[in-house]
Amino acid sequence: MSSRNMSSDEHALHATYMNEALAMASHALSTSETPVGCILVHPLHSILARGLNATNRTRNGTMHAEFIAISSLLTSSLPGSLKTQTWKARADMLRECTLYVTVEPCIMCASLLRQFGIRRVFYGASNEKFGGTGGVLDVHRGNGKMLSALGTSSGRDEVSEGRDGEEEKEREEGDYEVSGGWGREEAIVLLRRFYVQENGRAPEPRKKGERVLRLDVAPLGEGVSS
Amino acid sequence: MSTLSTGPEHDASPIIPIPGCLIPLKTTLETREEVKTLRVHVTAVRPQVASGTLGLIRTLLPKDGGFDLQHLRRFAKPETLPASVVEEYTSLSSSRAEGGERVIFLILAATSLIPSSALAESLEAHLESKVPLVEISVPLLAPTSAAQAVAWSNEYWPCVYKKSNPFGPHPSLVARAQEEVEGGSGRWMGVAWEAARQAADEGVGEGVGVCVVERKAGGEGRCVAVAGDLRWKGWGGRDQGGSGNVTAHAAMRAIGMITNSLSQAIPSSTPTIFQTSQHLPLESSPLIFPPDPDGYLCHDLEIYSTHEPCVMCSMAIVHSRFGRVVFEQRMRATGGICADGEGGLGHGMWWRKELNWTMLGWEFVRDGDPETKRLIDVDEHLNA
Ligand SMILES: [Zn+2]
Ligand SMILES: [Zn+2]
Numbered sequence: 001m002s003s004r005n006m007s008s009d010e011h012a013l014h015a016t017y018m019n020e021a022l023a024m025a026s027h028a029l030s031t032s033e034t035p036v037g038c039i040l041v042h043p044l045h046s047i048l049a050r051g052l053n054a055t056n057r058t059r060n061g062t063m064h065a066e067f068i069a070i071s072s073l074l075t076s077s078l079p080g081s082l083k084t085q086t087w088k089a090r091a092d093m094l095r096e097c098t099l100y101v102t103v104e105p106c107i108m109c110a111s112l113l114r115q116f117g118i119r120r121v122f123y124g125a126s127n128e129k130f131g132g133t134g135g136v137l138d139v140h141r142g143n144g145k146m147l148s149a150l151g152t153s154s155g156r157d158e159v160s161e162g163r164d165g166e167e168e169k170e171r172e173e174g175d176y177e178v179s180g181g182w183g184r185e186e187a188i189v190l191l192r193r194f195y196v197q198e199n200g201r202a203p204e205p206r207k208k209g210e211r212v213l214r215l216d217v218a219p220l221g222e223g224v225s226s
Numbered sequence: 227m228s229t230l231s232t233g234p235e236h237d238a239s240p241i242i243p244i245p246g247c248l249i250p251l252k253t254t255l256e257t258r259e260e261v262k263t264l265r266v267h268v269t270a271v272r273p274q275v276a277s278g279t280l281g282l283i284r285t286l287l288p289k290d291g292g293f294d295l296q297h298l299r300r301f302a303k304p305e306t307l308p309a310s311v312v313e314e315y316t317s318l319s320s321s322r323a324e325g326g327e328r329v330i331f332l333i334l335a336a337t338s339l340i341p342s343s344a345l346a347e348s349l350e351a352h353l354e355s356k357v358p359l360v361e362i363s364v365p366l367l368a369p370t371s372a373a374q375a376v377a378w379s380n381e382y383w384p385c386v387y388k389k390s391n392p393f394g395p396h397p398s399l400v401a402r403a404q405e406e407v408e409g410g411s412g413r414w415m416g417v418a419w420e421a422a423r424q425a426a427d428e429g430v431g432e433g434v435g436v437c438v439v440e441r442k443a444g445g446e447g448r449c450v451a452v453a454g455d456l457r458w459k460g461w462g463g464r465d466q467g468g469s470g471n472v473t474a475h476a477a478m479r480a481i482g483m484i485t486n487s488l489s490q491a492i493p494s495s496t497p498t499i500f501q502t503s504q505h506l507p508l509e510s511s512p513l514i515f516p517p518d519p520d521g522y523l524c525h526d527l528e529i530y531s532t533h534e535p536c537v538m539c540s541m542a543i544v545h546s547r548f549g550r551v552v553f554e555q556r557m558r559a560t561g562g563i564c565a566d567g568e569g570g571l572g573h574g575m576w577w578r579k580e581l582n583w584t585m586l587g588w589e590f591v592r593d594g595d596p597e598t599k600r601l602i603d604v605d606e607h608l609n610a
Contacts (some may be wrong), residue, residue, distance in 0.1 A: 057492045060485035060502075061523045061545040067473060071498045074471075087430070087499065088466045107575070111538035115472040115609055129582060132541070136580060137573060139537055143560070146254075146572030149257060 014100075014122055016181040017041055020050070021100040022124070024065065025190050027198070028052040028168065033192035038065045038101035040073055042093055049073035066109040070116060077175035089106070094118050095098060102187040104180060110139035115174065120177035124187030133178045140176050235430060241420050243413040246592035248552065250400050254565040254574035255393035256370065261378070263363040264293065265337040267345055268383075270315055270329035275353060276301060282352055283334055291339040294351065299384040302331045306384050311362055318358035333383070337361055367392045370429040394577055395586055402588050403550065407528065410447050411552055414439055414530040415590050417452055417508070417556075418600070420480035421476070422532045424506040426602050429463060433602030434610045436476040438484060439528040440517060452509050453479035455610075456501040474501040477531060477539035481524055481546050483509075489519040496516030523547045530590075532602075534561030536609035540575040544583050551576050554590040555601060560609045563587060 006014075017039060024037025033053045040049040051069025055061050073094070074087045084089070092161040095117050099105075105113060110132025113121065127135040137144035262535060271279050277521025280300065283290075294556055297554040305310045310462035311331070334345060361387045364383045369375040375387035391397055391539060413435045421435030434455040439447040449570035457470030464470070482502025485491055494500075504510035519526075533555040535543060542563025543551060558570045602608070 001404075028267075052496075058485060058522070059488040059491040060482055061547070062478060062481055062542045067500075071473070071500060074499050075497045087461055087471065088468055091468060106541065107562075107581075108538050108541035111536060111541065112472055115469045115536070115538065117469065129580070130541070137537075143537060143571055144573065173392070184444075188494075 007121050014182055015048075018102075018122065018124065019100075020047065021102050021126045021160070022183050022186050022190070024050050024052040025102040025187065027066075028193055032056055034195075035187075035194050036065045036103045038099055040097045040099055041070050042097050044096075045079070045093075048078065048082075048097065049076065062108065064106065064109050065106055066099065066112060067133045069099070071218070073219065081088055083148065091116060098122060100182070102183065102190070103127050104131040104133055104135050106130035107137050107139060107144075110137070111143075114139055116145065117174065118176050120179070123178070123180050124183040125191070126180055126184075134180065140178050142170065142172050142175065164166050232361060235265060237520060238334050241416045244415045244419070244590075244592050245594075246412050246415070246554075246590050248404055248408050248588035250404065250589055251564060251576055251587035251589060252566045252574070253394035253577040254307070254572065257566040257572070257574065263382070264366040266362055266364055266381070267334040267337055267342055267355050267359045268315075268331055268357050268362055269334060269349070270304070270319075270331045271357075273328060276330050276332060279349065279353065280332060281341055282349060286345075286348055287335050287339055293336050293339075295333060295364075296419070297386055297388065298334055298364055299386060302384050304329065304331060306379075307331060308381060308383075311360065311383070314360045314362075315358060315431065319356070331482040332358070333364065343504070357596070359415050370394075370397075372607050387422065390557065391525070400586060404588065406444060407439070407447070407550060407552070409590070410439075411530065411588075411590055412592075413593075414447070414528075415448070415532070415552070415554060417449060417477075418530045418532045421452050421454035421506060421508050422602055424508055425456060425476075428506065430459040430505070431455030431457050431470075431476075432608055432610070433603050434531070434533050434608075436474045436480045436529055436531045438480050438517075438524070439530065440515070441474060441528060448515045449513075450515050451480045451483045452506075452511070452514060453477075454506045455479075459501060459505070460499070462526075469609070471499050471501065472538065472609070473499055475536065475539050477529065478533050478542055480529065481542055484521075484524050485518050485546075487517050487519060488521060500610075525549070528552070530571065532610070533557055533604065533608075533610035534563050536560045537562035537571070537573065537575075539610070540573070541581075544575055544581050544585075547583055549585050551585055551587045554592065555604075555610075556589065557606070557608065559607045564589075 020039045021037045025035040027037035028037055033056050039047050044049050049069045049072040051065040053065045054063040054068055074090050091215045097119055098120045099118055104123045104127035107130055108129060121133060132139040269475050309607035346357050346359050369378055369385050369387050370391045370393055372387045375385045378385045384405045388394060417437040418435040422433040425431035432455045436453050437449055437450040440450045441447040453476045455476045456474040458464045461470045479501050484498055486502055524546040528550040529543060529548050531553040534553045534557040556564060558567055562575045563572045564570050565572055
């Protein structure tokens with residue numbers, strides 16, 4: 001999936017949704033959580049669920065935004081006919097849903113999304129440290145199975161060919177499409193603000209120089225556990 | 227003492243320790259067959275000027291330009307080298323073939339640091355003789371066993387085995403830890419299997435279970451959480467199809483149980499799908515010790531799992547900073563822990579430095595004929 005082949009309307013729509021995810025990340029920042037946010041969007045029902053990182057509040061390192069959003073999809077009150085649906089029926093909707101998340105899903109979340117059968121993922125910043133959709137592993141394609149002894153995982157260099165309706169040859173059950181870089185600068189600025197904020201709270205203040213808020217965006221993401 | 231820690235004086239316990247042993251896991255790096263090599267310039271000099279030549283190199287390229295060559299012998303007598311190295315050198319220096327002149331070979335520098343012409347020029351200026359340079363490959367990293375050191379010495383250049391392991395945890399560290407955990411491992415596996423059985427019997431989940439153990443340095447472990455798989459609870463059962471509640475895998479539940487009891491944790495005020503409360507009988511045994519309320523995540527705890535955790539659970543275990551992981555049943559199609567094994571995913575997530583946290587890991591192998599192992603049936607494509 002590539003933004004090159006998108007109409008400007010389509011492009012704008014994705015950008016709008018990513019802003020919703022960024023708003024969640026912003027909200028996380030204001031509650032001292034790592035600022036990662038996401039939304040689940042259904043083609044008919046629009047935004048079905050939102051999530052933001054809750055690892056600090058819960059003290060549970062697995063409570064990433066993606067978990068919160070899926071939990072919300074299955075348990076919160078949904079409009080109209082969706083209201084009475086079972087967990088199973090609601091989870092089935094994920095097959096139609098796009099996840100917009102401000103930082104590339106980590107390996108854990110990439111697997112969660114794979115097992116729940118998400119349709120596709122749009123993310124902002126790359127996650128160089130823990131990324132599960134390209135950063136470290138390619139869980140979205142063949143569960144990231146290592147193809148060679150050199151540790152290159154499947155498909156890193158292959159271009160996704162699925163958009164012409166042509167079946168990808170090696171597409172496996174559970175594989176999903178991924179597109180990165182949406183709202184990346186904003187996502188990274190939020191992360192930087194978080195690190196400055198948290199460092200300011202640390203009992204032993206770091207050197208001044210390290211606390212300067214850098215709003216320029218480096219080539220790589222910060223590698224957070226999103 | 228408890229139903230969980232069966233001792234000879236407590237025969238009432240329903241949990242029977244499983245006799246077995248632990249096999250240390252392999253890391254992704256240990257699994258890669260290829261030897262990573264480095265191209266280096268070597269030459270041969272008369273023994274009298276050998277150390278002087280090395281001194282020159284040290285001045286020219288301090289600290290070998292950042293390459294760690296500690297696992298390689300710096301100097302080597304011709305008879306200890308692969309014949310090809312000596313032959314190539316001899317062919318270059320044939321103009322002065324003086325039969326019996328004794329020389330000693332030495333590694334000068336990585337070829338990426340300096341072109342051979344520049345290197346030869348610098349050396350010749352000081353040694354006042356021609357310095358034929360040969361380019362060879364040497365192992366980039368230290369050998370991980372004495373046998374490997376011998377093999378590499380025969381193939382590349384004399385290597386030294388220093389009992390270190392750049393590809394995984396230090397062997398002595400693994401051995402010490404194994405001594406600590408092996409004795410009790412059958413008991414904890416027994417607990418994990420009992421949780422698995424209860425989940426499967428009740429129909430709320432797949433037959434997968436885990437047991438989390440806390441251990442003060444060198445001491446006896448004690449169980450701080452037990453969890454079975456609960457993916458079909460709230461889902462309407464397995465008949466509904468689909469993956470079930472993916473967040474209710476046994477490992478995810480155990481992590482939630484531990485962190486729920488941390489003093490600063492704020493529970494969710496709205497309903498969630500996370501199955502982090504005790505549900506199966508074994509999970510709320512009064513004999514499970516409360517975890518340290520001031521702990522951090524699951525820092526340095528041990529997790530015993532009936533099955534190799536799926537990719538999600540494996541990364542959750544890494545995120546939660548467990549110290550040790552033990553499992554019995556390999557899950558080739560879906561497991562995230564193992565690095566090796568035909569047809570496996572190869573992720574080796576128990577020990578990957580790039581993930582910022584490494585632990586120690588073992589496969590539990592029960593005694594007896596594998597055919598008669600009484601394991602609970604799960605689909606081989608199941609995400610445990
Ligand atoms: Zn995540
Ligand atoms: Zn799992």
